[in-house]
Amino acid sequence: MIGELGKKVAVVTGAARGIGQTIALAYSREGAKLSLWDVDVEGLDRTAREIRVSGGTALALKTDVTRLGEIDASVRATLERFNQIDDLVNSAALKMSFIVPRDRRSTYHFWEIDPDRWRNLLDVNLTGVFLCCQRVAQEMVERRTGSIINITTGNETKLRRGYSPYGASKAAVEAFSLSIAKELKPYSVRVNLLQPGGAVNLRGQTDPSLLPYDVIVPAALFLASDESRDSYGEMLVAKDWQPR
Numbered sequence: 001m002i003g004e005l006g007k008k009v010a011v012v013t014g015a016a017r018g019i020g021q022t023i024a025l026a027y028s029r030e031g032a033k034l035s036l037w038d039v040d041v042e043g044l045d046r047t048a049r050e051i052r053v054s055g056g057t058a059l060a061l062k063t064d065v066t067r068l069g070e071i072d073a074s075v076r077a078t079l080e081r082f083n084q085i086d087d088l089v090n091s092a093a094l095k096m097s098f099i100v101p102r103d104r105r106s107t108y109h110f111w112e113i114d115p116d117r118w119r120n121l122l123d124v125n126l127t128g129v130f131l132c133c134q135r136v137a138q139e140m141v142e143r144r145t146g147s148i149i150n151i152t153t154g155n156e157t158k159l160r161r162g163y164s165p166y167g168a169s170k171a172a173v174e175a176f177s178l179s180i181a182k183e184l185k186p187y188s189v190r191v192n193l194l195q196p197g198g199a200v201n202l203r204g205q206t207d208p209s210l211l212p213y214d215v216i217v218p219a220a221l222f223l224a225s226d227e228s229r230d231s232y233g234e235m236l237v238a239k240d241w242q243p244r
Ligand SMILES: NC(=O)c1ccc[n+]([C@@H]2O[C@H](COP(=O)([O-])OP(=O)(O)OC[C@H]3O[C@@H](n4cnc5c(N)ncnc54)[C@H](O)[C@@H]3O)[C@@H](O)[C@H]2O)c1
Pocket: 013, 014, 015, 016, 017, 018, 019, 020, 037, 038, 039, 040, 043, 063, 064, 065, 066, 090, 091, 092, 093, 094, 095, 124, 128, 151, 152, 153, 154, 195, 196, 197, 198, 199, 200, 201
């Protein structure tokens, strides 16, 4: 059985769409209060509205995860409204389409990558995760409880030809997460990695070659709940994950 999220407050980055939105909606259905962070204000408002219409509670905070000042302001706003942060899901990311269009991905070479775009991608996918973990973990350490969930991808994507910036960012997130998991364990703050297990459909899309858009939900609920109280530094593959 998946634990109740009834008394939990969850911060979800990248909550305007995609996997972040799916996780935010699922957490809300389980009773969590949501602090939604993204740079896409319209998308954020859509997610927040959907949560509120179905009876949930959501705070939409425009937050660029590469900016410590914005993260700090959003942490303060979340604490002011909800008093605590129990779960942090780092889902915000830039994908390979930010670097090169899909139709060029199998032929282009890494030496064609614009170094500024490389830096931007690493800034969001890696430094953004670092900054959000750094700021939120301090609140969790103080309360001696919390769960941080960093979203990554499988080796089939990380090591794929043409995916070097994205793959490097996710490999670095994994190393960072597994290392801080050891630092935070003495404070009962859990850090775990979660990956869908392949490319996922967009919501409403039903391409049979892709995973269902909500494949991530059961494992994401588990990691946010007290059911995962003994999980530290684990990597869950959502498509294969079974409730314990
Ligand atoms: N979609 C997949 O098939 C898939 C597979 C494996 C892993 N993942 C991972 O799952 C996570 C979510 O992927 P997705 O498909 O939902 O992506 P997406 O592109 O649909 O959504 C990413 C969100 O991050 C936001 N974002 C971008 N830069 C930001 C910034 N600087 N600050 C705050 N928010 C920012 C975007 O506005 C967007 O709402 C990512 O970490 C991705 O790498 C996705």
